Amino acid sequence: DAKTTQPPSMDCAEGRAANLPCNHSTISGNEYVYWYRQIHSQGPQYIIHGLKNNETNEMASLIITEDRKSSTLILPHATLRDTAVYYCIVRVDHTGTASKLTFGTGTRLQVTL
Amino acid sequence: DGGITQSPKYLFRKEGQNVTLSCEQNLNHDAMYWYRQDPGQGLRLIYYSQIVNDFQKGDIAEGYSVSREKKESFPLTVTSAQKNPTAFYLCASIPDRGEAFFGQGTRLTVV
Numbered sequence: 001d002a003k004t005t006q007p008p009s010m011d012c013a014e015g016r017a018a019n020l021p022c023n024h025s026t027i028s029g030n031e032y033v034y035w036y037r038q039i040h041s042q043g044p045q046y047i048i049h050g051l052k053n054n055e056t057n058e059m060a061s062l063i064i065t066e067d068r069k070s071s072t073l074i075l076p077h078a079t080l081r082d083t084a085v086y087y088c089i090v091r092v093d094h095t096g097t098a099s100k101l102t103f104g105t106g107t108r109l110q111v112t113l
Numbered sequence: 114d115g116g117i118t119q120s121p122k123y124l125f126r127k128e129g130q131n132v133t134l135s136c137e138q139n140l141n142h143d144a145m146y147w148y149r150q151d152p153g154q155g156l157r158l159i160y161y162s163q164i165v166n167d168f169q170k171g172d173i174a175e176g177y178s179v180s181r182e183k184k185e186s187f188p189l190t191v192t193s194a195q196k197n198p199t200a201f202y203l204c205a206s207i208p209d210r211g212e213a214f215f216g217q218g219t220r221l222t223v224v
Contacts, residue, residue: 034212043203043215044156087155093210100171101146101207105155 004088009108012082018075020107022088025069031092033064035073037084038106044087047073078111085109116140119204119216125224126191126198134189134219136204143209145187149173150201150218159202162187191221199223 005023012018024033032051036044048055048062050071055062061074075082087106092099117138126132136145144163148156158171162181176195181187187206191198201220207213 036213041201041218041220043205043217044213045215046212049212085155099144100158100161100169101205101213102158102172103148103156 003102004090004104006086006088006104006107008105009110011110011112012075012078014079014111014113015077018073018078018082018109018111020073020075020086020088020109021070022073023070024088024090027068027090028092031090033062033068033071034089034091035060035062036087036089036103037082038087039084044103047086078109080111080113083109083111117204117206117214117216119202119219121219122217124219124221126221127224129193131190131192132198132221134191134202134204134221136187136189136216137185138187138206138214139185140206140208140214141184142206142214143184144207145181146205146207146213147171147177147179147187147189148203148205150203156203159189 032049034049035047038044048060050062064071085106085108087103120135146161147159150156157173159177160179162168165181168179178190199222201218203218204216205213
């Protein structure tokens with residue numbers, strides 16, 4: 001599985017959009033980009049994933065560049081409850097073989113008043 | 114309700130003692146994973162398993178052992194060979210397609 005790199009920390013004012021970047025320059029054609037977040041002392045929570053098209057759900061939007069080497073998670077109106085560590089990972093979705101699913105150190109997002 | 118359950122939530126271990134962390138899922142997922150998280154750090158992969166009676170070492174398997182006798186269960190044993198076992202341990206199950214589901218974690222402390 002391809003590795004990802006993320007900035008270690010970011011700040012965002014409450015009510016503003018939070019844009020979290022992720023670099024995955026060695027991504028393979030069949031690898032999906034997944035985003036999770038972890039609030040202190042809890043298990044990570046799934047946010048969104050995509051292959052090559054932009055995706056949106058009730059939590060966030062995912063923008064994947066045309067060459068798929070990077071992506072951005074967008075929280076459109078950040079609140080204090082969005083303060084967490086955000087992980088970007090890439091994974092092949094297929095049957096029969098468990099992938100060595102690795103997480104990096106993520107981006108610690110601090111939402112402030 | 115389908116989900117993944119880790120127990121206990123808190124565990125204390127004496128030096129030199131083996132302890133086993135439980136992970137159970139009723140999501141019918143084949144793949145299960147164990148991660149270790151130290152304060153302020155990301156998740157590091159210990160072991161993972163695709164099917165019953167098969168498992169693979171992750172990046173930090175030394176001092177740990179696992180078994181996969183049932184699809185629903187993937188217990189992790191922290192052995193006395195693990196010199197620094199104090200950490201937060203997370204179990205996950207993952208379907209062939211789609212997102213991973215994580216348990217709420219076990220916090221292990223050596224006393």
